[in-house]
Amino acid sequence: MDSKNKKAYQAYTLRNFNDLDEIRHLSEEDLEAVEVVGQVLPFKTNNYAAHELIDWDNVSSDAMFTLHFPRRDMLTPEQYETVKSLLFEFKKSEDPSVRQKLDDAVEQIRMSLNPHSSGQSHNMPVLDGVKLTGLQHKYRETVLFFPGPGQTCHAYCSFCFRWPQFSKMAGEDKFSIRENYEMYMDYIKSKPDVTDVLFTGGDPMTMNTNVFSKYVDRLLEEDMKQIKTIRIGTKSLAHWPYRFTTDNDADGMIQLFEKIVAAEKHLAVMAHFNHPKEMETPAVKEAIHRILCTNAQIRTQSPVLNHINNDPALWARMWRRQADLGCIPYYMFVARDTGAKHYFEVPLERAQQVFREAYQSVSGICRTVRGPSMSDHAGKIQILGTSEVYGEKIFVLRFLQGRNPNWVAKPFFAKYDPEATWFDQLKPAFGEKEFFFESEIEDYLNP
Numbered sequence: 001m002d003s004k005n006k007k008a009y010q011a012y013t014l015r016n017f018n019d020l021d022e023i024r025h026l027s028e029e030d031l032e033a034v035e036v037v038g039q040v041l042p043f044k045t046n047n048y049a050a051h052e053l054i055d056w057d058n059v060s061s062d063a064m065f066t067l068h069f070p071r072r073d074m075l076t077p078e079q080y081e082t083v084k085s086l087l088f089e090f091k092k093s094e095d096p097s098v099r100q101k102l103d104d105a106v107e108q109i110r111m112s113l114n115p116h117s118s119g120q121s122h123n124m125p126v127l128d129g130v131k132l133t134g135l136q137h138k139y140r141e142t143v144l145f146f147p148g149p150g151q152t153c154h155a156y157c158s159f160c161f162r163w164p165q166f167s168k169m170a171g172e173d174k175f176s177i178r179e180n181y182e183m184y185m186d187y188i189k190s191k192p193d194v195t196d197v198l199f200t201g202g203d204p205m206t207m208n209t210n211v212f213s214k215y216v217d218r219l220l221e222e223d224m225k226q227i228k229t230i231r232i233g234t235k236s237l238a239h240w241p242y243r244f245t246t247d248n249d250a251d252g253m254i255q256l257f258e259k260i261v262a263a264e265k266h267l268a269v270m271a272h273f274n275h276p277k278e279m280e281t282p283a284v285k286e287a288i289h290r291i292l293c294t295n296a297q298i299r300t301q302s303p304v305l306n307h308i309n310n311d312p313a314l315w316a317r318m319w320r321r322q323a324d325l326g327c328i329p330y331y332m333f334v335a336r337d338t339g340a341k342h343y344f345e346v347p348l349e350r351a352q353q354v355f356r357e358a359y360q361s362v363s364g365i366c367r368t369v370r371g372p373s374m375s376d377h378a379g380k381i382q383i384l385g386t387s388e389v390y391g392e393k394i395f396v397l398r399f400l401q402g403r404n405p406n407w408v409a410k411p412f413f414a415k416y417d418p419e420a421t422w423f424d425q426l427k428p429a430f431g432e433k434e435f436f437f438e439s440e441i442e443d444y445l446n447p
């Protein structure tokens, strides 16, 4: 193990990416695209991705480059031209009124990219008339925690649905826990069905161990016995595995994991991996090994993304590799309807085909995975497949999670639509007026 070879984290953004030696592999057009698209969508990568993931000899088709860098086609040609001409005019003139025009154009494009796709504000609970903004409670057993200091990532994925937060759109920083931590505990105690806390972000593993342990330690206290599972949603294994190996407080984080397990909580690292390449480096292997040695579990998840992983053989390889390293494949998602969606989206039918063909080609050990799943307002909706009933072609669907737990695991049917890429484009099958849960959903969204 080369664990004493410390790697210092270095971020690259619009401001300094020209410092990367490898950048000379980019064509003029690629370089321009980074700058132009980077005005609209957040861009941050780091030295691990640059040196160990990206294949600089194949930039034009490399999935790791696409994941980390803005590309021209992530905007429509009109959007691209608008930003490009204002940006270049500003660079020449440095005229503040042009800057203002550029900012306005960028804001307008961002607003057209469906920035609030997930309806997060519907999931924020209220306690004694106070809105608990750093918490989401959508499914009975599980609350999501958004710790304030963890609302960033070691690198930004170009498809990320939290892009409005990272690009600092107005009002986006309100979804986090900064103070009154006790109120969050009081809320949990008022809901005895809550057994799982899922730390998310951003990436909670960007917090240093001392900061993170303040949140965790409270959950290990005697009065929080109802919490059985602590989950950590993170992409750090793919973006910065040194978090668990050579970073200054890596050992501290490993010890904190051991402490959680010793307190008889189930600890699950919900690891985000999009591509088998992210599982190949010595650093990620060592990080996974160290985490598993604490008796934590690693469960993996990813969306299906055009230009990144739209290929059943790739998914099969990824799941097998995860199983080889001791990880448990968990969810395949459909990419959300936001940001550069037109670039990354695949039709629902294709997502199901990718899932089915990959699932068919792996052993039962990898078939712990479920999907493809859409996180809609109502719940996590899985596409089970297509079928035909009395001459009508349909999608067979079911809830993996529902706002109402009674909806879960009951098959239901939508009219087949080869172009649909999200649930809101689907119509009920067999001439029904609405899906079985639709009359109830209003009560959940507008109580």
Ligand SMILES: *Cc1c(COP(=O)(O)O)cnc(C)c1O
Residues within 6 Å of the ligand: 136, 138, 139, 142, 143, 144, 198, 375, 380, 400, 401
């Ligand atoms: C996915 C998700 C969860 C966790 O669901 P599990 O099926 O238990 O993994 C919890 N809350 C929200 C909002 C989610 O999207």
Ligand code: SF4
Residues within 6 Å of the ligand: 152, 153, 155, 156, 157, 159, 160, 161, 162, 201, 202, 203, 234, 235, 272
């Ligand atoms: S790690 Fe997750 S939250 Fe962070 S940029 Fe990627 S998808 Fe978004």
